[in-house]
Amino acid sequence: MEFVHDVPGSxxxxxxxxxxxxxPGEVExxxxxxxxxxxxxxxxxxxxxxxxxxxxxxxxxxAEARMHVPVDVAERAVESAExxxxxxCVAVGGGSAIGLGKALALRAGLPLIAVPTTYSGSExxxxxxxxxxxxKRTGRDPAVLPRSVVYDPELTVGMPVALSVTSGVNALAHAxxxxxxxxxxxxxxxxxxxxxxxxxxxxxxxxxVPGDSAARGRALYGAWLCGAVLGATVMxxxxxxxxxxxxxxxxxxxETHTVLLPYVLAFNFPAAxxxxxxxxRALGSADPVGALWGLCGRLGAPRSLGELGLAEGDxxxxxxxxxxxxxPNPRAVTAEGVLGILRGAFEGREPRVP
Numbered sequence: 001m002e003f004v005h006d007v008p009g010s011x012x013x014x015x016x017x018x019x020x021x022x023x024p025g026e027v028e029x030x031x032x033x034x035x036x037x038x039x040x041x042x043x044x045x046x047x048x049x050x051x052x053x054x055x056x057x058x059x060x061x062x063a064e065a066r067m068h069v070p071v072d073v074a075e076r077a078v079e080s081a082e083x084x085x086x087x088x089c090v091a092v093g094g095g096s097a098i099g100l101g102k103a104l105a106l107r108a109g110l111p112l113i114a115v116p117t118t119y120s121g122s123e124x125x126x127x128x129x130x131x132x133x134x135x136k137r138t139g140r141d142p143a144v145l146p147r148s149v150v151y152d153p154e155l156t157v158g159m160p161v162a163l164s165v166t167s168g169v170n171a172l173a174h175a176x177x178x179x180x181x182x183x184x185x186x187x188x189x190x191x192x193x194x195x196x197x198x199x200x201x202x203x204x205x206x207x208x209v210p211g212d213s214a215a216r217g218r219a220l221y222g223a224w225l226c227g228a229v230l231g232a233t234v235m236x237x238x239x240x241x242x243x244x245x246x247x248x249x250x251x252x253x254x255e256t257h258t259v260l261l262p263y264v265l266a267f268n269f270p271a272a273x274x275x276x277x278x279x280x281r282a283l284g285s286a287d288p289v290g291a292l293w294g295l296c297g298r299l300g301a302p303r304s305l306g307e308l309g310l311a312e313g314d315x316x317x318x319x320x321x322x323x324x325x326x327x328p329n330p331r332a333v334t335a336e337g338v339l340g341i342l343r344g345a346f347e348g349r350e351p352r353v354p
Contacts, residue, residue: 002183005185005232013148016154019150019152020049023054024054024055030113035086036062036080036104037060038063039063040063040096041065043093043117048061060080064076067096068099068253071132073100081108087111088113091115098114113146114150115152118163118167119164119167119199119223120254121226121230124231126144136247156219157211168203168219169301171199171226173260175229177264178233180236180275181233181234193279199226202221203219236327244321251308255301258302259301259303262293265351266353322338
């Protein structure tokens, strides 16, 4: 057995009401005196609630986060932070808000506190992303890893079931791809399996009773573990495809992850039998691809890239862009292979492991 285990740590708080009761203490612990709160437009109300809990320490709310973090949006946020002389940032929301917070950490050097309201898991990673001229660039920098992550199940109770499902499967994708990441350590493998088990168990409960705070807490627990796997591993073909389809074709982030995941796993698992077995144990099935496909279907998740807005004529271009950047992957990545994944996902036919 050979591996390298190098996992930077974040302080994590998970409890109901923590967005109001714990965030001020986390700001004080970091010695911050002028904090900018960032969010997306739809999350502005929650962001203002967090700002109110911070009191005079909060110097403003910047509610302009957008999906895939366009460079011009990041630049406006940096300008706002500099104008307000902010010395820290609290990002409240889903992946878009936390992505903008990471851009501030990267470009303005602000310590970041993340208050997730979805299950994306990006708050547990040192991965940043910026989109410019239709191309999404990503990178890793320890500076963007949040110093504290505050999980509050109450903030997710109002999340629509459809978004809850796709956000949860987005988190599952981090753990599933981590199972075949090169050099993955035993601890990360165990974390990935527990993250999948927790999220796959919580999502049907959330869909059945959206207001169940306990089920929401279990989903956040799963998101934390799945995000930690992404933070400790390198991204493979699945994440590369999701970034291409989101950054270059404007497809919605979590929905794209949800549609793609079974097809990418069906493509990769012949070359990663141990990963397939581990995912199967976490899902309680000898056929993990079929189990995942069935779970998504029962929860009403989108089935095809076509219904997300991708045109059939874009498949070839998307495949070219995906293979233009090398990614570690258990199976060789070719334009033909990627086009096969995309065509299956575009048509929405049931994925089969060769």
